[in-house]
Amino acid sequence: MTATDRRLYLAASINSTGWAGSSWSWPGTQWNRFNDYRHYLRAAQLAHDGVLDAVFVSDHTALQKDNRSRPLHSFDPTVLFAALAAAVPDIGFVLTASSTYNAPYNLARRLATLDAISGGRLIWNVVSSFNPDIAANFGAAPLPPRADRYRRADEFIRVVKQLWLSWDRPAGDRPEGELWNESTARRIDHHGEFFDVAGPLNVPIGPQGHPVICQAGASDAGLDLAARHADLVYASLLGKQAAFDYGVEVRRRAAAHGRDPGTIRLLPGLAVVIADTREEANHRHEALNGAGGEEGLIAQFANRFGLTGTIDPDAVLDPALFAHRQQQDGAVGFIKAFHDLAATEEVTLRQLVRRAGGHRTVVGTPRDIADAIIDWWAAGVADGFIVHTPVLPEDLERFVAEVVPILQSEGVFPTEYREPTIRERFRLPFPAVRTPGTPPAVPAGR
Amino acid sequence: MTATDRRLYLAASINSTGWAGSSWSWPGTQWNRFNDYRHYLRAAQLAHDGVLDAVFVSDHTALQKDNRSRPLHSFDPTVLFAALAAAVPDIGFVLTASSTYNAPYNLARRLATLDAISGGRLIWNVVSSFNPDIAANFGAAPLPPRADRYRRADEFIRVVKQLWLSWDRPAGDRPEGELWNESTARRIDHHGEFFDVAGPLNVPIGPQGHPVICQAGASDAGLDLAARHADLVYASLLGKQAAFDYGVEVRRRAAAHGRDPGTIRLLPGLAVVIADTREEANHRHEALNGAGGEEGLIAQFANRFGLTGTIDPDAVLDPALFAHRQQQDGAVGFIKAFHDLAATEEVTLRQLVRRAGGHRTVVGTPRDIADAIIDWWAAGVADGFIVHTPVLPEDLERFVAEVVPILQSEGVFPTEYREPTIRERFRLPFPAVRTPGTPPAVPAGR
Numbered sequence: 009m010t011a012t013d014r015r016l017y018l019a020a021s022i023n024s025t026g027w028a029g030s031s032w033s034w035p036g037t038q039w040n041r042f043n044d045y046r047h048y049l050r051a052a053q054l055a056h057d058g059v060l061d062a063v064f065v066s067d068h069t070a071l072q073k074d075n076r077s078r079p080l081h082s083f084d085p086t087v088l089f090a091a092l093a094a095a096v097p098d099i100g101f102v103l104t105a106s107s108t109y110n111a112p113y114n115l116a117r118r119l120a121t122l123d124a125i126s127g128g129r130l131i132w133n134v135v136s137s138f139n140p141d142i143a144a145n146f147g148a149a150p151l152p153p154r155a156d157r158y159r160r161a162d163e164f165i166r167v168v169k170q171l172w173l174s175w176d177r178p179a180g181d182r183p184e185g186e187l188w189n190e191s192t193a194r195r196i197d198h199h200g201e202f203f204d205v206a207g208p209l210n211v212p213i214g215p216q217g218h219p220v221i222c223q224a225g226a227s228d229a230g231l232d233l234a235a236r237h238a239d240l241v242y243a244s245l246l247g248k249q250a251a252f253d254y255g256v257e258v259r260r261r262a263a264a265h266g267r268d269p270g271t272i273r274l275l276p277g278l279a280v281v282i283a284d285t286r287e288e289a290n291h292r293h294e295a296l297n298g299a300g301g302e303e304g305l306i307a308q309f310a311n312r313f314g315l316t317g318t319i320d321p322d323a324v325l326d327p328a329l330f331a332h333r334q335q336q337d338g339a340v341g342f343i344k345a346f347h348d349l350a351a352t353e354e355v356t357l358r359q360l361v362r363r364a365g366g367h368r369t370v371v372g373t374p375r376d377i378a379d380a381i382i383d384w385w386a387a388g389v390a391d392g393f394i395v396h397t398p399v400l401p402e403d404l405e406r407f408v409a410e411v412v413p414i415l416q417s418e419g420v421f422p423t424e425y426r427e428p429t430i431r432e433r434f435r436l437p438f439p440a441v442r443t444p445g446t447p448p449a450v451p452a453g454r
Numbered sequence: 455m456t457a458t459d460r461r462l463y464l465a466a467s468i469n470s471t472g473w474a475g476s477s478w479s480w481p482g483t484q485w486n487r488f489n490d491y492r493h494y495l496r497a498a499q500l501a502h503d504g505v506l507d508a509v510f511v512s513d514h515t516a517l518q519k520d521n522r523s524r525p526l527h528s529f530d531p532t533v534l535f536a537a538l539a540a541a542v543p544d545i546g547f548v549l550t551a552s553s554t555y556n557a558p559y560n561l562a563r564r565l566a567t568l569d570a571i572s573g574g575r576l577i578w579n580v581v582s583s584f585n586p587d588i589a590a591n592f593g594a595a596p597l598p599p600r601a602d603r604y605r606r607a608d609e610f611i612r613v614v615k616q617l618w619l620s621w622d623r624p625a626g627d628r629p630e631g632e633l634w635n636e637s638t639a640r641r642i643d644h645h646g647e648f649f650d651v652a653g654p655l656n657v658p659i660g661p662q663g664h665p666v667i668c669q670a671g672a673s674d675a676g677l678d679l680a681a682r683h684a685d686l687v688y689a690s691l692l693g694k695q696a697a698f699d700y701g702v703e704v705r706r707r708a709a710a711h712g713r714d715p716g717t718i719r720l721l722p723g724l725a726v727v728i729a730d731t732r733e734e735a736n737h738r739h740e741a742l743n744g745a746g747g748e749e750g751l752i753a754q755f756a757n758r759f760g761l762t763g764t765i766d767p768d769a770v771l772d773p774a775l776f777a778h779r780q781q782q783d784g785a786v787g788f789i790k791a792f793h794d795l796a797a798t799e800e801v802t803l804r805q806l807v808r809r810a811g812g813h814r815t816v817v818g819t820p821r822d823i824a825d826a827i828i829d830w831w832a833a834g835v836a837d838g839f840i841v842h843t844p845v846l847p848e849d850l851e852r853f854v855a856e857v858v859p860i861l862q863s864e865g866v867f868p869t870e871y872r873e874p875t876i877r878e879r880f881r882l883p884f885p886a887v888r889t890p891g892t893p894p895a896v897p898a899g900r
Contacts, residue, residue: 033633039633043658045570069560069563071654075633075635076631079656083567083571084566084567084657086564114515114555117515121533125537178486183485187478187524188525204590206587206590207591210528
């Protein structure tokens with residue numbers, strides 16, 4: 009693999025005790041490890057052992073309702089990743105933070121600080137928060153309508169980017185007299201629909217210009233936000249054709265916003281259930297879901313995703329089954345993914361339960377997992393994946409020990425870290441200051 | 455020194471490049487180190503070498519106006535301290551965060567995460583933010599009036615404490631079926647003047663119950679807030695009598711709020727200028743301030759603190775000189791400290807400039823510094839100090855190498871870390887849950 013080859017990207021989710029709801033109480037594990045820093049440190053170290061590009065956490069600023077499932081979101085991601093950045097070199101951090109329940113100055117500053125401390129290893133995954141339980145922790149007002157949240161998210165990201173580029177990097181010889189002036193630290197004087205922010209930021213421009221932006225767009229407004237701002241696009245994409253179509257659409261929209269579509273990296277979610285044989289993997293998959301067998305898994309899935317009435321598990325699914333749920337106010341990603349899969353492939357419910365547990369799921373041997381990764385990547389359908397393992401740390405350990413070496417021996421995944429910043433690793437351009445009449449703020453002597 | 459002896463506490467400020475405005479460009483230093491994580495890591499490691507109880511940063515969420523002085527506040531304190539907590543054991547963290555420009559749920563969660571990751575080493579220094587430059591980064595509204603900010607701060611702290619105690623620590627055997635329930639994770643359903651917060655927090659109760667609270671109260675409203683909530687009280691106190699009076703007052707008010715005044719630790723700020731001789735120390739003091747000599751220092755001081763007209767530098771100061779500045783909307787701490795000193799001691803301007811650069815200042819030999827520390831501590835006027843050194847890291851290195859050993863040889867300061875949490879180190883009681891009808895949430899099996 010040479011530096012100019014296209015290359016596969018892999019990030020590992022280190023949320024809570026794992027992707028499986030049952031992972032907190034999985035035999036042989038410490039049940040309360042979601043509340044133990046050393047647990048996350050171990051997961052990040054494993055990801056580093058596997059030369060993975062980044063670790064990922066999603067976020068939700070409320071205690072989830074389901075108290076039989078692992079608490080998916082507990083530690084604050086900025087604080088957790090700052091600690092991990094001090095302890096683990098090289099690895100990138102895909103950090104989820106909401107544009108609905110933060111102030112842009114505060115968040116811009118926290119992320120700029122983390123990017124500086126980590127030496128340019130930060131990726132901000134912007135979410136607009138979709139849950140009334142979150143809203144209830146931030147005032148008496150109900151959750152804003154989706155359109156408002158996305159307009160706010162767009163303005164939020166624009167303000168944050170301006171703040172990140174508002175101060176040049178203090179580099180080179182010591183300046184005479186003034187440490188900064190109007191040409192090196194500029195006010196932004198933003199006055200918009202949602203925010204009034206004077207600036208400049210009190211943290212200088214970082215080692216990679218500013219953090220890389222990630223966005224998971226599923227609804228029309230979400231897709232448009234991703235097309236406007238995202239360097240990395242994270243999405244639930246269950247079928248190869250559906251993923252291809254999605255990638256074409258997000259890049260088409262990006263081009264319409266004047267962006268180079270070749271700089272967008274598509275990283276669908278990928279949930280893996282690994283075992284020595286496919287039969288063992290299927291059994292593990294059922295056990296992780298607390299289902300006695302495949303029929304139980306099917307019934308559970310139908311219940312979980314609101315598939316009412318009797319569905320023949322071996323009949324081809326009608327995409328209309330999922331269409332009716334797309335208009336509601338919650339997250340549309342997972343339901344839309346079912347719809348798009350059924351609209352582009354002939355798939356039965358029996359097949360679907362093995363292929364989708366929210367994200368694209370692969371249940372099989374390490375070779376099966378590696379082949380599934382390479383299949384989409386080689387076809388140009390995905391640039392990589394955000395990998396969810398059911399039980400942390402044991403399944404991540406297995407992924408690193410048994411799947412990654414196959415990818416490396418196939419020549420599609422690196423065996424060592426090369427680029428110092430995550431922006432360079434993803435081969436993304438450095439941002440340029442867009443304020444007219446001011447000098448470019450690209451970092452000097454990085 | 456035995457475990458039951460009263461003991462001296464010392465925290466070191468690691469703000470920016472040092473206490474002196476000139477520290478960024480001080481000869482022999484790297485001018486842009488305020489933007490380098492390794493600089494703060496080095497300072498925290500030095501503090502640890504000195505067995506200091508904690509490191510401290512103040513905060514200000516705007517770029518300061520004075521561009522010839524070191525930028526006092528740059529990196530976000532939660533992110534910086536999370537990284538340091540992963541890298542440096544034992545040391546506590548006095549973290550400043552505003553109750554005016556944060557949401558209580560978000561801040562409670564970040565601080566709870568940091569307390570968990572650090573193993574119970576966090577102290578939250580609550581500030582209500584007093585600067586219009588900060589306000590301009592958070593919307594078009596002007597800075598709220600002082601009284602509103604303090605009412606908001608009081609409600610903010612009450613909400614944050616409730617959130618911190620809303621979920622017990624998941625400890626002991628694995629629970630059956632449900633990971634939590636209403637008796638282990640309680641909604642708080644707060645509806646107040648400023649906040650509506652449902653809870654529970656999504657981070658369990660921490661290793662020390664919750665972070666220790668620190669507050670710097672100078673105005674009447676600030677003093678009252680400290681008396682209601684603060685375990686540690688940080689203040690600018692320039693004279694021994696003024697400090698004694700302040701301690702009596704804050705403890706009297708705490709008792710009036712039903713608190714045990716014996717659990718309050720008073721830690722005034724202490725700025726030190728260390729040299730081998732007093733003469734050298736005086737010269738260093740002048741050089742740090744960019745003054746050619748003592749007369750220049752006096753003129754600079756008069757100008758900085760708005761002392762108009764001609765003042766005989768060798769005449770006893772009239773406290774009325776400072777009284778007129780106490781009613782304004784900004785921070786009243788430093789001006790009030792001058793007033794209280796002049797009201798309780800006969801002091802000239804020539805003496806004042808050596809004793810006060812904002813905080814109590816001692817300019818002298820390591821023995822002079824140690825004696826000044828022991829003097830107030832032994833008299834029960836202070837429980838310890840938050841020490842500001844003019845140039846970081848060199849003056850902190852000197853403090854640790856030359857002042858701390860004197861304090862240790864005098865038997866007033868420990869030679870090793872003993873208590874795992876900062877709450878135990880400060881000999882403070884663990885918080886108890888106050889919600890009627892629920893079991894106490896003190897941590898089990900800490």
